Amino acid sequence: LAKTTQPISMDSYEGQEVNITCSHNNIATNDYITWYQQFPSQGPRFIIQGYKTKVTNEVASLFIPADRKSSTLSLPRVSLSDTAVYYCLVGESDYKLSFGAGTTVTVRA
Amino acid sequence: NAGVTQTPKFQVLKTGQSMTLQCAQDMNHEYMSWYRQDPGMGLRLIHYSVGAGITDQGEVPNGYNVSRSTTEDFPLRLLSAAPSQTSVYFCASGGAGESNTGELFFGEGSRLTVL
Numbered sequence: 001l002a003k004t005t006q007p008i009s010m011d012s013y014e015g016q017e018v019n020i021t022c023s024h025n026n027i028a029t030n031d032y033i034t035w036y037q038q039f040p041s042q043g044p045r046f047i048i049q050g051y052k053t054k055v056t057n058e059v060a061s062l063f064i065p066a067d068r069k070s071s072t073l074s075l076p077r078v079s080l081s082d083t084a085v086y087y088c089l090v091g092e093s094d095y096k097l098s099f100g101a102g103t104t105v106t107v108r109a
Numbered sequence: 110n111a112g113v114t115q116t117p118k119f120q121v122l123k124t125g126q127s128m129t130l131q132c133a134q135d136m137n138h139e140y141m142s143w144y145r146q147d148p149g150m151g152l153r154l155i156h157y158s159v160g161a162g163i164t165d166q167g168e169v170p171n172g173y174n175v176s177r178s179t180t181e182d183f184p185l186r187l188l189s190a191a192p193s194q195t196s197v198y199f200c201a202s203g204g205a206g207e208s209n210t211g212e213l214f215f216g217e218g219s220r221l222t223v224l
Contacts, residue, residue: 036213043113043199043215044152087151096167097213099144099152 004088009104018075020103022088025069032091033064033071037084038102044087048073075105083107111135115200115216122190122223130185130219132200138214140203141183145169145196146218152199158183190223197221 005023012018024033032051036044048055050062050071061074075082085102116131134141142157144167154167158177172194174186183202187194197220203213 034212041218043201043218044213045215046212049212096154096157097142098154098168101149101151 003098004090004100006086006088006100006103008101009106011106011108012078013108014079015077018078018082018105018107020073020075020086020088020105021070022073023070024088024090027068027090033062033068034089034091034097035060035062035073036087036089036099038087039084044099047086078105078107080107080109113200113202113214113216115198115219117219118217119220120222122187122221124191124223126190127186127188128190129187130198130200130221132183132185132216133181134183134200134202134214135181136202136214137180138202138204139180140213141177142167142201142213143173143175143183143185144199144201145194146199147196155185155198187221190221192223195221195223 032049034049035047037047038044048060048062050064052064055062063072083106085104087099087102089097113134139160143155144152146152153169155169155173156175158164161177161180164175164177177183197218199218200216201213
């Protein structure tokens, strides 16, 4: 399984942009990078997925450099409701997705 | 849309008892999996299945059995519960095929306490 490393926690304030960087040095050629969000007492929820360069949706942006050894999830103008744990996953071809401890993002007023 | 449904949501067992956590999905997904999440930790993969009749082990399979007789259902069995299996269990499902990961859809979780 390709391992990922991301910060344990991050603090931010409402209205700021939050950037979470994930390292995945052993990413394989066919692997995708996927981010999930988890609120307390809920299952994780898909945020965004990408293979290379930049991907943007209505919730976040995902930046992936050319070497694909890292990726950065960008949450624009966060609100209190964005307080959650964010997981970076690197996908295996056989779906054995591994969730690390994730990054706990705390947004303060 | 029901999505992924897990039952029960809460369960208390005594050491040595057996039980089955149920998981059903109505999205015709080929892939299904079970994770456990301990306090303050990420999700660890227990077992997964890429289609009916096909199952495989994840990171922490010991103490758990699974089977996949239909596309919709993927039950997780604890044959002899131990306190170390106290955790929150999540079932997930996803598409398969050309997209090697796709999006996983998770259930709401089943909180299990083993005394």
